[in-house]
Amino acid sequence: MTIAEQNHDPLAGALARLAVPAPTSFGDRIVARWVEVDGPVGALYVAFTELGVAYVRPAATVAGAGEFAESFRNHFGRPLRAATHPLAGLLPALRSGRSRTLRFDLRGLTDFERAVLLKAQQIPAGQTRPYGWVASEIGNPGAVRAVGSALGRNPVPVLIPCHRVVRSDGRPGQYVFGSALKESLLRAENVNLDEVRALAAERVFFVGSDTTGVVCFPTCAHARRITTPHRRGFRNLRQAVESGYRPCRHCRPAVPESA
Amino acid sequence: MTAADTGARAALLARLVDDLDEGFADLVRAYDGAVYSVALQVCGQQHTAEDLAAEAFLRAYRALRGYPPERIMALQPRAWLLTILLNRWRNAVRDSSRRPAEGPLDATELPHHAPSVEEHAERRERSRELARLVAELPTAQRVAVVLRHVVGLSVTEIGAVMDCPEGTVKSHVSRGLKRLRAAYDAGVIGGAAVVTPLRPRPRPAGTPVSGRAQ
Numbered sequence: 001m002t003i004a005e006q007n008h009d010p011l012a013g014a015l016a017r018l019a020v021p022a023p024t025s026f027g028d029r030i031v032a033r034w035v036e037v038d039g040p041v042g043a044l045y046v047a048f049t050e051l052g053v054a055y056v057r058p059a060a061t062v063a064g065a066g067e068f069a070e071s072f073r074n075h076f077g078r079p080l081r082a083a084t085h086p087l088a089g090l091l092p093a094l095r096s097g098r099s100r101t102l103r104f105d106l107r108g109l110t111d112f113e114r115a116v117l118l119k120a121q122q123i124p125a126g127q128t129r130p131y132g133w134v135a136s137e138i139g140n141p142g143a144v145r146a147v148g149s150a151l152g153r154n155p156v157p158v159l160i161p162c163h164r165v166v167r168s169d170g171r172p173g174q175y176v177f178g179s180a181l182k183e184s185l186l187r188a189e190n191v192n193l194d195e196v197r198a199l200a201a202e203r204v205f206f207v208g209s210d211t212t213g214v215v216c217f218p219t220c221a222h223a224r225r226i227t228t229p230h231r232r233g234f235r236n237l238r239q240a241v242e243s244g245y246r247p248c249r250h251c252r253p254a255v256p257e258s259a
Numbered sequence: 260m261t262a263a264d265t266g267a268r269a270a271l272l273a274r275l276v277d278d279l280d281e282g283f284a285d286l287v288r289a290y291d292g293a294v295y296s297v298a299l300q301v302c303g304q305q306h307t308a309e310d311l312a313a314e315a316f317l318r319a320y321r322a323l324r325g326y327p328p329e330r331i332m333a334l335q336p337r338a339w340l341l342t343i344l345l346n347r348w349r350n351a352v353r354d355s356s357r358r359p360a361e362g363p364l365d366a367t368e369l370p371h372h373a374p375s376v377e378e379h380a381e382r383r384e385r386s387r388e389l390a391r392l393v394a395e396l397p398t399a400q401r402v403a404v405v406l407r408h409v410v411g412l413s414v415t416e417i418g419a420v421m422d423c424p425e426g427t428v429k430s431h432v433s434r435g436l437k438r439l440r441a442a443y444d445a446g447v448i449g450g451a452a453v454v455t456p457l458r459p460r461p462r463p464a465g466t467p468v469s470g471r472a473q
Contacts, residue, residue, distance in 0.1 A: 011436065011439060011440050011443055012408055012436075014385065014386065014389050014443070015389065015393075015404065015408035015409055015439075016408060016409065016411070017382070017386055018296065018300060018386060018389065018390055018393070018405075018409045019292065019293070019296045019409050019410055020292065020295070020296050020299065021291075021292045021295075022291035022292050022294070022295035022309075022312065023295070023309060026287070026291050026295065026309065026312070026313070027284065027287050027288065027291065029309070029313045030283075030287050030313055030316045030317060030320070031280070031283065031284050031287065069280075073280075073324070077317060077320070077321045078317060078320065079279070079280040079283045079284065079320055080280055081280055081281060081284060
């Protein structure tokens with residue numbers, strides 16, 4: 001049937017009118033975007049989809065934007081084009097080290113991996129938590145090693161700060177881009193790793209204040225403002241509780257028998 | 260298909276060969292309407308149709324990543340994309356029949372972004388009615404009618420998409436149309452949708468054009 005015939009046949013004409021344009025945002029569901037932005041320790045490549053940030057790599061760890069894009073395509077099986085603007089909220093999140101309001105596309109992960117990353121996201125800039133803390137916070141205290149591997153598979157490092165999860169002895173522990181980069185990220189956020197290490201050498205993993213009777217992780221903001229005369233160190237939480245201290249409600253030190 | 264269409268298609272395919280990701284964005288822009296429209300007519304719901312269409316494009320992209328340039332240049336992109344779409348749809352229907360059903364499909368919704376001028380309301384109502392009639396056709400007739408008359412594929416292209424001889428395509432289309440015509444004409448005569456020429460209502464003589472004028 002030709003177009004001319006369709007014009008004479010009201011049914012064919014009505015059928016042709018059933019053709020509609022795709023929804024306006026349809027293209028965004030298919031093609032992802034990438035940008036290069038300044039991060040805390042050098043440039044970052046960031047890819048995002050219609051749901052949020054999906055993939056992050058420090059520029060220093062890949063051989064250029066081409067390799068980053070190729071790696072994204074292999075992981076996600078989606079086309080990737082350069083974005084004209086960074087995703088809304090991305091630059092403020094990088095400046096402040098706070099990514100709580102940034103949206104992420106974590107569809108490719110397991111429920112456990114997602115739970116680990118969302119917990120790591122709650123650690124404030126400039127603070128650290130042990131692997132065992134993440135495990136017990138997500139209700140899986142035995143899964144300390146699984147937490148480590150889930151953090152190692154973090155597709156959006158730096159923005160979801162898996163680098164803030166460290167060994168309890170003050171050493172940074174493993175990192176997907178090497179522990180040297182992990183240490184630089186922590187130092188860029190003013191984490192006093194030397195102090196944490198000195199405390200760990202004396203078998204001190206928790207710090208309390210004898211004026212408030214509250215015990216914290218050493219990097220907690222509340223622990224750092226305890227003046228020297230009032231600082232009390234503890235080897236484990238039980239020891240602190242037996243001495244009449246209660247765990248801080250912000251850093252929630254509740255790692256059973258850590259270290 | 261005119262020579263200009265053929266030229267545009269060759270240019271699109273050449274862009275895919277040149278830079279797959281940039282070219283693919285153009286491919287999506289060129290065919291998203293056809294793929295989405297067919298998805299909407301076969302599955303009947305806006306949300307499912309959008310998911311299905313997006314999935315089809317992503318499948319196409321993954322396939323293209325492994326194609327050598329000569330295979331890309333030989334593609335009939337619209338028919339190829341619609342083949343992928345209908346395969347995805349068949350699989351989705353099969354999978355949902357294995358799992359607990361989520362209830363029957365609604366009658367086809369039409370997107371709300373159609374022009375909302377008063378005169379178009381009646382036409383939209385009739386389109387919804389027609390979409391419902393299309394949804395009631397047997398699968399093969401529905402697919403053939405939608406490909407032929409909604410997105411305007413040739414009989415040869417439909418044969419390739421549905422993997423059947425051209426004679427079979429023609430008979431699916433004509434049987435489908437016959438059924439539709441019977442129901443459609445009955446609806447029109449029954450007053451459910453009366454054909455009225457679209458022209459502005461005449462204004463009574465002497466009334467001002469605007470209330471403010473005087």
